[in-house]
Amino acid sequence: MLGGKEMAMSKLHRTDWLETFVAVADHLSFSRAAYSLHCSQSRVSVHVSELEKIVGHRLIDRSRHPIELTDAGVIFLDHARRIIRDIDGAVAELEQLNDTVRGRFTVGTVPSISAMFLPHVLRRMKELHPLVRVDVTERTTEELLGNLLDGTVDIAIRCDSSVSASEGSSVEPLWGEPIVAVFPIDHLMAGTTASVRPDELNKYELGTTGAPGIGIDTDMRARFERWGIEAPQANYFTEQPQTLLNMAKAGILTPVINLLAFESCNNEGLVYRVINDELAARRVFLQWNPARAFTPAVSAFIDVMYSLPKPHGTVPITHSDL
Numbered sequence: 001m002l003g004g005k006e007m008a009m010s011k012l013h014r015t016d017w018l019e020t021f022v023a024v025a026d027h028l029s030f031s032r033a034a035y036s037l038h039c040s041q042s043r044v045s046v047h048v049s050e051l052e053k054i055v056g057h058r059l060i061d062r063s064r065h066p067i068e069l070t071d072a073g074v075i076f077l078d079h080a081r082r083i084i085r086d087i088d089g090a091v092a093e094l095e096q097l098n099d100t101v102r103g104r105f106t107v108g109t110v111p112s113i114s115a116m117f118l119p120h121v122l123r124r125m126k127e128l129h130p131l132v133r134v135d136v137t138e139r140t141t142e143e144l145l146g147n148l149l150d151g152t153v154d155i156a157i158r159c160d161s162s163v164s165a166s167e168g169s170s171v172e173p174l175w176g177e178p179i180v181a182v183f184p185i186d187h188l189m190a191g192t193t194a195s196v197r198p199d200e201l202n203k204y205e206l207g208t209t210g211a212p213g214i215g216i217d218t219d220m221r222a223r224f225e226r227w228g229i230e231a232p233q234a235n236y237f238t239e240q241p242q243t244l245l246n247m248a249k250a251g252i253l254t255p256v257i258n259l260l261a262f263e264s265c266n267n268e269g270l271v272y273r274v275i276n277d278e279l280a281a282r283r284v285f286l287q288w289n290p291a292r293a294f295t296p297a298v299s300a301f302i303d304v305m306y307s308l309p310k311p312h313g314t315v316p317i318t319h320s321d322l
Contacts, residue, residue, distance in 0.1 A: 018080045020047035102131035103297030108153035112260040175314035176280020180272035182255040195277035198227035207253035
């Protein structure tokens with residue numbers, strides 16, 4: 001006779017229920033989870049409800065907006081991720097017997113990199129490894145570090161001005177790129193492409209991408225302090241580089257952003273000048289959680305990524321630059 005725990009485990013044979021639960025936990029939304037899984041919202045709801053019946057606990061608090069994980073849901077989430085990862089890893093290893101790479105993993109990055117670099121990587125992955133599924137999620141570079149630790153992403157392409165000693169064993173440099181100041185083409189500062197000194201920017205109202213209510217991110221703030229930039233900060237914050245550039249076109253502010261963000265947007269009518277002649281003010285690197293081994297699919301992705309040309313305007317960097 002099976003006990004309660006054994007009975008529950010005997011019925012927990014639907015890995016798609018686990019995948020659905022993880023998607024809901026990641027998005028904190030049934031509708032966004034359904035969109036990410038390419039299925040109906042009703043199916044997502046049914047999967048989570050059936051899973052809750054099997055484990056005997058409410059996993060999602062639906063009374064809150066946005067929805068939240070219950071205490072049981074928080075505990076179960078780590079186990080669900082591990083089960084999915086173990087199954088994917090086992091299948092991937094078996095596929096190696098046929099010299100076929102397959103699997104599924106999540107790469108996290110920031111918007112400018114996912115717009116200007118990842119499409120080329122994914123196209124090559126599709127050509128070489130069509131059975132590999134890559135899920136891409138966009139976060140801030142600070143959030144991505146936490147996502148690596150909690151397993152939300154398998155690898156991350158992050159950017160920072162420095163890497164702590166504790167992170168050094170789990171990073172691999174990709175490229176460096178400049179931070180630029182953006183001006184309308186008829187602006188006084190647009191008459192040359194030469195580098196602009198930080199103190200020259202102090203007379204302008206500067207704007208950076210940042211979360212409303214939070215403001216400038218810590219890494220950009222550190223650069224401003226190092227450069228001695230004391231210009232007034234604009235009263236407008238946006239998370240979207242395109243909106244920031246449109247504000248520049250309207251004469252509201254002077255954007256200070258990374259080069260890839262500028263290149264990823266409609267920048268017609270605007271020019272940029274590199275700040276302080278630093279071509280690698282922003283360092284971009286691959287990072288992973290050393291506690292988890294790479295699957296064949298992740299290894300294939302990394303090989304493809306390093307085989308491709310880096311984005312225009314970037315420069316090579318080494319570990320000593322991080």
